[in-house]
Amino acid sequence: MDSLSRRGLLTGAGALVAAGTFGVPVATARTLTLPTSKRFKMSATTNEFFRSQPLHDATVMQSFAFDTPNNRLFAAQLKAGSGANSGDLALTQLDFAGNxxxxxxxxxFGHAVSIGTEAAGSTTYLWTETDVDTASGRGRQLCRFPWQNGKTLTSASVTKWKPVxxxxxxxxxxxxxxxxxxxxYSLSDGMHINVYSLAAARAGDFSTVLATFKQPALTAGIDFQGWTLYGAYAYFWEGEAYPGAPDETQATSKLWCYDINAGQLVDSFLTLAGKSLTYREPEGMAVYGSTDATARLYFGFASGVTGDRRANLFYRNTLV
Incomplete structure (x- = not known):
């Protein structure tokens, strides 16, 4: 990101907490244990997907997401010319070469630290934050809407939920x-994560929380840059931008894996992927794939100079 630090949005320890403790509405029975799944290995081989591709606007990519069934990729960024806290976003649909x-x-809408996609037949639905708080530039509610090429949506035009x-x-x-x-989401004591049934959530039902935990502390003083979910594991992405090509002592880009069922961090890796990129700010995480055999954990970087920022994606595909 260019001007808005995410420091201070990330505190706390990684312990599972009971839903309802922090105002989460719980109307039906639930469990804090998710079905067992494999996890991505953080130190696995890095694969390059594409690099130095322009998005629709020339600002820093903030996040991205794949519609796996329809083989679509979407990236989010702050809209060029809008204020940093305006909540105005640009979404770009890309092919798998980054065009x-x-x-x-x-x-x-907000800042788009993370977005999600969902296929409904041939239609892609986007999940994003909305209802921006102009004091922070972050969204105060959650929304879902269909992709409509060339359209402009306002926060008032979409259905919104405040699950917590x-x-x-x-x-x-x-x-x-x-x-x-x-x-x-943020509470007074730091960042938390809830997991819901996607089918229930799309119907606006957030009454059953499948799992909930306080986000663990990662590296002190390093910006949080994205997260994603796959099975019983959450993945976090952090790091700082730097000018020019670094040596290893400048690297801060780190991948983290959190076991939701165990309530602890289980893997991490400081990556030098894309180390020759100019600027190289970690931005966004997402999973592609409908089976373990096809699953990939993607992590992104923004690169380039002010006024000509570019998007870069890399991935891991080793599950253990």
């Missing part, structure tokens, strides 16, 4: 493989 296929604008009444700074992650929606 632009279309765009949308979202007015008054006392929460704010909402960012979603859609786990298409396991049919889950993850929601990251």
């Amino acid at each position: 632009e296929l279309g765009y949308m604008y979202l007015t008054g 009444p006392g929460g704010s700074v909402f960012t979603p992650a859609v786990d298409q493989r396991f049919g889950q929606l993850g929601l990251r």
Whole structure:
């Protein structure tokens, strides 16, 4: 990101907590244990997907997501020319070589630290934050809407939910493989994550929380740059931008894996992927794949100079 630090949105220890403790509405029975799944190995071989591709606007990519069934990729960024806290976003649809296929604008939504996608037949639905708090530039509610190339949506034009009444700074992650929606949100004691049934969430039902935990502390003083969900594991992405090509002592880009059922961090890796990129700011995480054999954990970087930022994607595909 160019001007807005995410420091201070990330505190706390990684312990499972009972839903309802922080105002989460729980109307039906639930469990804090998710079905067992494999996890991505953080130190596995890095694969390059594409690099130095322009998005619709020339600002820093903030996040991205795949519609796996329809083989579509979408990236989010702040809209060029809008204020840092305006909540105005640009969405770009890309092919898998990183070429632009279309765009949308979202007015008054948020910062897009994370977005999610969901296929409904041949239609792609986007999950994002909305109802921006202009003091922070972050969304206070959650929304879902269909991709409509060339359209501009306002926050008032979409259906909104506030799944956690006392929460704010909402960012979603859609786990298409396991049919889950993850929601990251802020409370007075730090960041938390809830997991819901995707089918229930799309109907506006957030009454059953499948799992909930306080986000663990990662590296002190390093910006949080994205997260995603796959099965029983949450993945976090952090790091700082730097000018020019670094040596290893400058690297801060780190991948983390959190075991939701065990309530602890289980893997991490400091990556030098894309180390020759200019600027190289970690931005966004997402999973592609409908089976373990096809699953890939993607992590992104923004690169380039002010006024000509570019998107870069890399991935891991080793599950253990």
